[in-house]
Amino acid sequence: MAELLAPAGSLENVLTAIDAGADAVYFGGKAFNARKFAHNLSDEEIGKAVRTAHLFGVKVYVTVNILMADAELKDLTAYLQTLDAFGVDGIIVQDLAVAALARKVAPNLPLHGSTQMTVADLDGVRFLEENGFTQAVLSRELSADEIKAICAQSSIPIEVFIHGASCMAYSGQCLMSSFLGGRSGNRGACAQPCRQPYTLLCDGKPVMKHEAYVLSLKDLRALDYIDDLLDAGVTSFKIEGRMKGDTYVRTVVQAYRKVIDAHYQSPQGRKKAHAEAAALLEEAFNRTYQDDFLAGRVSRSTLTEHNPSGRQKADDIAGGLSRKLTVYGHVDTAEDGKLRLTAWDENGHTAVVTADFVPEAARQRPATAEYIKGQLGRLGDTPFTLADVTVWDETKMIPASVLNGLRRQAVEALTETILAEYPRPAAGQAPEAAVCKVEQKPEKVxxxxxxxxxxxxxxxxxxxxxxxxxxxxxxxxxxxxxxxxxxxxxxxxxxxxxxxxxxxxxxxxxxxxxxxxxxxxxxxxxxxxxxxxxxxxxxxxxxxxxxxxxxxxxxxxxxxxxxxxxxxxxxxxxxxxxxxxxxxxxxxxxxxxxxxxxxxxxxxVEMMVTESCVISSFAGKGRKNGCPGVCNHGAYELRDRRDETFPVVTDQYCRNHILNSRxxxxxxxxxxxxxxxxxxxxxxxxxxxxxxxxxxxxxxxxxxxxxxxxxxxxxxxxxxxxxxxxxxx
Missing domain, CATH: 3.20.20.70 (Aldolase class I)
Structure with a gap:
């Protein structure tokens, strides 16, 4: 089954994503992740998030997806060991140093190749698998046909983004924020210069009447491609949004949950689910939507151009976790006569606990099944809800304090039983050292x-x-x-x-x-x-x-x-x-x-490499398909509000390369x-x-x-x- 993977910038987001129907959540800790300015989770919160998620059978992936400095590797070692001890289901990695260190100090941690690794073809996926990765996150620029071709031949799960903000540049290959202001996207501190206005110049003269947001993409909405991607064999459907709040997480997860579940229903059921999901997504934060990369039709309309800030119709309010695990109970006595509670869930997990109390016949108020159910059903903020209780004998006297103690013991024991049986994904195999022609260090530079x-x-x-x-x-x-x-x-x-x-x-x-x-x-x-x-x-x-x-x-x-x-x-x-x-x-x-x-x-130095072509969008016919090749006729640049100009060149694959101004x-x-x-x-x-x-x-x-x-x-x-x-x- 494919998984719906939800973002979380806080513990509250994690709980909201679980409640809304996510199959997996991903988030970052306080360090080493590519959303440096999100709230992120402390180690204590990570531990709690993992325990709660695993109770519901929800996987947890932690982003460790920045480039690491040598000085950080010692602290990173301890952090990886902590994540391993918590039992996270995978870490999302950009830097091969993180992968190598994890294989050494936390070999049970599955490795997922981040979209920051710029993997956009089957050979890139093969490279990840051969280096011990168990899941690959593809670049967001791929068409649905390309994704299908990769999935058909890949032997590891494939993860694709289906919703949220999109970077103009190929992820992992953008240096614009880094070179303009010292805030690197590869270190999780991008200042988003792509969301600023620019003027396109040709041979020094403006091509446009007014500056525009020519490097700002509309948000991705892959709703109309979910059925195709499911049929193609995509394993993980990823939602962007670790900087966003609870309402966004709940709304978007619920929308895609409807469509993924409806894939296995009748055509009428699919149509209804799509309509409901589309209405939900209009309420979520967005910079207007596009699915142009999936369709293979990148054009001027792929850009926000005039509206990069986005809009939010619904209030961004926090929500509690109301999703519960249904449990059942039976109260009787053990061989030594002490009161016993057996609790189980619908997946067959069972816990048996006893109280230091021997029931006796009641003189006035016997503990009826209704009374016992009322006491045991006070599960409050636990992840459980009590469906029913059976009682061996309704003539006994049992104090409420005894039943409350049994309830607390049962919750703890059943929680530990479920977590102990949670099927954590297997880690990949470490690569064998390659044998290659040796190149000696030259005597001179x-x-x-x-x-x-x-x-x-x-x-x-x-x-x-x-x-x-x-x-x-x-x-x-x-x-x-x-x-x-x-x-x-x-x-x-x-x-x-x-x-x-x-x-x-x-x-x-x-x-x-x-x-x-x-x-x-x-x-x-x-x-x-x-x-x-x-x-x-x-x-x-x-x-x-x-x-x-x-x-x-x-x-x-x-x-x-x-x-x-x-x-x-x-x-x-x-x-x-x-x-x-x-x-x-x-x-x-x-x-x-x-x-x-x-x-x-x-x-x-190249600042960006982009699939969206700013030259064809504003100097050509507005689209890449059928472009008359205007990039062959003149020298193009982008001018920012500080009058710095950045050359724009086009390669033989019809991609733009935006170069530094100096x-x-x-x-x-x-x-x-x-x-x-x-x-x-x-x-x-x-x-x-x-x-x-x-x-x-x-x-x-x-x-x-x-x-x-x-x-x-x-x-x-x-x-x-x-x-x-x-x-x-």
Whole structure:
């Protein structure tokens, strides 16, 4: 059976979700979760939530879904052990360091791959399963057909979002809040700059008459797709909303409960349930609704454009837990004559308790069945309600205090019996260490250059690059054909430079074949290695039986030394640190990890990668399907209210990449990079001219060779130093 998974930002939300009919709830603790500014639950509240949920057969998943700093791993260890002791049914994870630590210190904790892992295809799901995960949360951008294809071949449960707020960027791949204000979505502190207004520019001129909320998506409402997703084999239907209140939780859970239950009824029953659910959802907080990604019809209407703040018709009031477990009782005496109460529920759980009291014949007021039922039925705020009681003898005298004591004992004993028999899901298996070609740490710092044209490869190779990354997502929005790969390899190898294949940050199910075909062309052309930009790439390379070395790219969000070690254990021969990592964090990675550590130090950092296309929405026909390719005609930017402009480029998969307004530039701090133990520094040069690449590669070549004599200014306000010296929330 599929589960309806409800959000909870507080213990009250947990109780409300259970009462409304959720099969599972998810929430975060006071630390280590991606809703830093929600109320969240204390350890004591988590324990209570787990006990209450399990009594009703409701699963509990705890979000441990942020990137961890090395300094947090000790506290994280204790927290994971606490969650394991509470018996939670799974933890939702983004950072492979959390998964590796959990397998070591709390091996019974099932691992769920968060949507922050950006898993959007079957190969990504396979990667999670092979690394001990028991459930995968897919990216929200997938169509219903893609989800169906994944479910048909996946051997682990698949979880999809069906309702609530949606991020403009692919989850786990958004750095806009991080680089604009130091509040990282990957650390649970997103300031939501996507909900601010922007103006789209083409060649410096406004495309729009007025600024608009061009990066703000309407809320997801998958109501009309529930039957299709159930038929497709989706296991878990997830509602977003850990920052919302009780009314939202109750209303949305009740709505989807109706539709899921009606799936197994007559067509008339389904139609009625859908109508009732739709009416309920209109009462819940929303920014108006869309299901465009599921339908595969992303357009301007997918955006809120004029109304990002949302609306709420119903008062957001708290509600108590009224859902109860029906129990029955029988009162008699044990072999020693003492009063005994046997209690059981409808699932066969039984508890037997006795009182230190021997009943005697009543002189005046005998304890009738009605009287005993009245005393035992005073179950108050317990999770039980008494349906009936039978009594062996209605002629005895039994004080109310004795019956009250039996009632309390029975509640406690039956609770423990139910919890003891609760079927906690099994954890996954730990992966075996990979065997891969070993790449030695270079004696000198390598200069790595990423570019997306053959001319760019030649410029980088001719001017001192050691390694060139070619392929993956192109800012020139063209595919990399066989001739391009052959020419790029030739241009690099003629100068004694290695050429590695870059791969996309996003691999969607309907693009798996295209990505794998490009990898095959690259391998056939004679590349020297592969940079894995997404988890799916590891499974693809294994299918190709490739023994080429693999480096983990920065889009895998490697933020600490344990995550670096986890990728090294998977066979990676090099690690590119997260662009959110500070230099001291990279120093710890370099000190602790056997792999060479690389850092992006020059060029435009990607703020967002989005499936929704702001260019086609406002400069084209308003929709992606049938777009005339307006992105090919002009340079597009987004301008915010501070007059900062962010370039918008489109790749060959028709995705937008929103770049930072300023170039990252760490050249003045080259000696600090060397002292940190970095083995390689990268220039991000996609979309840049051969002349720009020539100048930047020469600049860093002189620094690496020790021939740079010009004074490099450290107070240049036209560039950014990223997070190398200033951390993130």
């Amino acid at each position: 390598q200069i790595v250059v990423r570019c997306d044209s053959v001319d760019g490869v030649a410029a980088a190779a001719d001017n001192g690059a050691d390694v060139i990354i070619f392929g993956g997502e192109s800012y020139h929005h063209h595919p990399f054909g066989t001739q391009s790969w052959q020419a790029a390899v030739r241009a690099a190898h003629e100068q004694g430079v290695q050429l590695w294949a870059g791969t996309p940050r996003i691999v969607r199910e309907n693009q798996r074949h295209a990505v794998q075909s490009e990898l095959e062309r690259a391998v056939a052309a004679g590349i020297d290695g592969v940079y894995a930009g997404a988890m799916a790439i590891f499974a693809m390379l294994r299918d190709l039986n490739s023994d080429l070395p693999v480096r983990a790219d920065w889009s895998l969000n490697i933020f600490n030394s344990k995550a670096a070690a986890a990728y090294a254990a998977l066979g990676c021969t090099g690690i590119t640190a997260s662009v959110e990592a500070m230099l001291r964090q990279m120093r710890e990675m370099a000190r602790s990890c056997s792999c060479p550590i690389e850092a992006v130090v020059q060029g435009r 170039d990252l530039d760490l050249a003045p701090y080259y000696k600090d990079l060397v002292r940190a133990g970095l083995a390689a520094i990268r220039i991000e040069g996609r979309g840049r001219s051969p002349q720009w690449l020539k100048e930047q590669v020469r600049r860093y070549r002189r620094l690496c060779d020790g021939t740079e004599t010009m004074l490099l200014g450290k107070e240049d306000q036209t560039v950014t130093r990223g997070h190398f010296f200033h951390g993130i929330l």
